[in-house]
Amino acid sequence: GAVVSQHPSWVICKSGTSVKIECRSLDFQATTMFWYRQFPKQSLMLMATSNEGSKATYEQGVEKDKFLINHASLTLSTLTVTSAHPEDSSFYICSARERDTEAFFGQGTRLTVV
Amino acid sequence: GQNIDQPTEMTATEGAIVQINCTYQTSGFNGLFWYQQHAGEAPTFLSYNVLDGLEEKGRFSSFLSRSKGYSYLLLKELQMKDSASYLCAVMDSNYQLIWGAGTKLIIKP
Numbered sequence: 001g002a003v004v005s006q007h008p009s010w011v012i013c014k015s016g017t018s019v020k021i022e023c024r025s026l027d028f029q030a031t032t033m034f035w036y037r038q039f040p041k042q043s044l045m046l047m048a049t050s051n052e053g054s055k056a057t058y059e060q061g062v063e064k065d066k067f068l069i070n071h072a073s074l075t076l077s078t079l080t081v082t083s084a085h086p087e088d089s090s091f092y093i094c095s096a097r098e099r100d101t102e103a104f105f106g107q108g109t110r111l112t113v114v
Numbered sequence: 115g116q117n118i119d120q121p122t123e124m125t126a127t128e129g130a131i132v133q134i135n136c137t138y139q140t141s142g143f144n145g146l147f148w149y150q151q152h153a154g155e156a157p158t159f160l161s162y163n164v165l166d167g168l169e170e171k172g173r174f175s176s177f178l179s180r181s182k183g184y185s186y187l188l189l190k191e192l193q194m195k196d197s198a199s200y201l202c203a204v205m206d207s208n209y210q211l212i213w214g215a216g217t218k219l220i221i222k223p
Binding site: 110 | 145147156162210213216
């Protein structure tokens with residue numbers, strides 16, 4: 001299947017700082033990218049959907065000013081967690097698809113805010 | 115509302131066969147996906163069904179009945195490494211993925 005590379009795999013940051021997570025589609029053009037978070041033992045929760053060149057559409061309850069999403073090219077989307085707090089510690093996963101095909105997932109990023 | 119139902123947990127024996135069911139009610143249908151997720155890792159794609167019937171891929175098969183809003187994932191010749199969560203997801207009329215909560219599969223020797 002297609003490859004989606006997410007970086008970093010894990011990150012520890014201090015409370016109040018910002019963290020940027022990158023999601024790249026390596027061998028296809030990702031017209032749509034999705035960002036999810038997952039708390040332990042829970043299902044994936046969609047945070048936002050972004051289409052290349054457009055503003056991201058955030059799910060209800062997700063703060064767009066806190067979770068900044070940029071999808072500036074067909075191969076790269078970034079999620080920036082601004083002013084991170086311990087409650088933002090979670091597993092963040094991106095997925096990407098080309099038009100209406102199946103979505104492929106990145107490896108995920110485990111964020112720990114201390 | 116939109117709803118995906120699958121069992122929370124299942125247990126099976128190494129070498130045996132297990133069937134994980136998924137029922138759905140969504141606004142429109144553009145395909146059903148099965149993903150496997152090991153603890154602490156991102157989900158990996160297993161199968162995609164958009165037409166009724168059985169899709170076989172090695173030890174894994176996936177079945178879909180659109181009229182019944184029903185799918186199952188069949189795992190044969192179970193191996194210990196198959197212990198994972200299995201996620202059912204439906205793509206609705208807006209091409210958004212609606213996720214089930216996942217089925218934790220425990221394989222015993």
